[in-house]
Amino acid sequence: MLAKNIIACLMFIPEKIQLNPQAYLKCAVCGEEYPLELRYRCQACDGGVLNVVYSSTQTLKSGSGLSRFEDFVPIQPLPEFDCPETPLIRLDNPQYVDHDGIYCKVEGALATGNTKYRQSCMATPGLLWGGVKEFVVSSTGNSSSSFMYWAKKLEGLIRLHVFVPSTHRHRLKFDNPYATIHETNVDFVETGKLAKEYALENNLFWEGGFFNFFRREGLKTGYMEGATQLDFQVDVVFQPISSGMGFYGGYFGFKQLLANGYIEKMPRFVAVQQDTCPPVYTAFHSDREQIADEDIVRNPKGKAEAILRGNPTASYPYLRDLILETQGTVVAPTQAELLESYEILQETGISACHTAALSLAACKKLIVDGWISSSEKCLLMLTGGRS
Known part of the structure; x- marks a missing residue:
């Protein structure tokens, strides 16, 4: 209906x-x-x-x-x-980390089980407005699934070609006749190149990934919603990143809140990766303006499957600028730290996938290191729920 x-x-x-x-x-x-x-x-x-x-x-x-x-x-x-409001839950676990200001934004509560539902609620009508009804998309699962969700709901009003590495095929949801799956035997970055070539060869619209501003504009609403739930008192923001699309969008959401008088200062933005695939982490802490070959991780592996992008060359300069501007940083927890935070969230009753759990692991590291003071409020974007 x-x-x-x-x-x-x-x-x-x-x-x-x-x-x-x-x-x-x-x-x-x-x-x-x-x-x-x-x-x-x-x-x-x-x-x-x-x-x-x-x-x-x-x-x-x-x-x-x-x-x-x-x-x-x-x-x-x-x-x-529409995109319903998601819960914001304060983490109270002094045995894990003694801090009263850790707030978890539970995006796994959305219809697709992750924050990428927000992007599709803005990008799907955006594509339709632009006259695009058939397009090509590539992702590690969540972004493509969000468009597959709407292809199924709209019963063919949009059609898409989804490129996905075989290592991530299991992460696609909402299979339907209006979404054609192109499975590859290369990593995610190379899969994206094949997707763009396919779009060009077949005269189809390439939906843009990180550069699709409709996506970023949808994703920023999670950050803005979290700010309203915290009465606009946010000191530090955390999000696990691949290309950093939602992270970059959230920065502009807070810039708008600042320009319109809702907040008095920008929070510090913390990008989070995992130790097995940390190209933004290594480039940033080496003070590089561009991703270097030594930062690139080919055929990456790790528990946080959603962010196994080993080469974020196109988006990195923009991420670096916003992190520096907000006096933020990049953190890359180990697999052991990731698994610990994953279990802590589960025990606390907060649904989070391995990728989302990285936000908590990174927050703990910065609290222990003294980078975050006891009085500061931290907004943790838990980008997906536990399957």
Whole structure:
């Protein structure tokens, strides 16, 4: 019934998908501006990322869900693509780590079991608005599954080609006739290259990954929602990263909250990787402006499967800039530390996958090291639930 209602709403009247009239695009590298359109890279420079910026004051609405952020996102939220509020739970386990300000944002409560549901609630109508009904996507599972979810719900209104490494095929959810799976025998980074080639050869739309601003704009709402749940008192933010898409989006969400007077200062942003696949960690702590060959991890392995991206060359410069600007850092817990935090969350009754558990492991390390004071509040993005 839900699918038929959505189709009735969207099939013949795409005009119902309305843009925020105050939103436009601006290149993070050269500052070139563009109207809001399906353009992901700047043509005026060497393909800089395009971010959504807003020309007027924004106000948070009452209630919950995406409609609360109507002024802060590029597509006016539709009830059919709403994203419910997820729980924020304070961790109280002094035996594990003695700190009163650890708050876990439980994104596993969303329909797809992870935070990538947020991206698809914004990117799916964004693609439909742009006239795209068939496209190519590649991921380690969560992003592709979020689009597969909507392909199934919309019963063919969108169709997608999903490229996935054989090592991650088991992570895809919501198999349906409208999602064609292309399984590869190479790692995730090489799989992404094959996906782009396939899109070009078959005249299909490549949906953009990290550079798809609709994705980032959807993902930032988790950060903004967490800030509202903490009465806008957030000192440090943690998220496990692959390309850093949600991390980068969350930074812009907090920038908007700052510009509109909801917060007094930017929190420090902490990117988290695992010790077996830490290219951002090694590059950042070596003070490199670009990913070097020695940072790249080929055919990476690790318990946090969702972030096994061994070569984040395209997105790293943007992540580095925001971490430096917010006086943040990058942490890479060991597999043992990851497993400990995973079990602690389970014992506490908080659902988190191995990737999500990295946020807690990193938070503990920085508390023990004295990088986080006893009075600071930490927002931990637990990006996925325990399967």
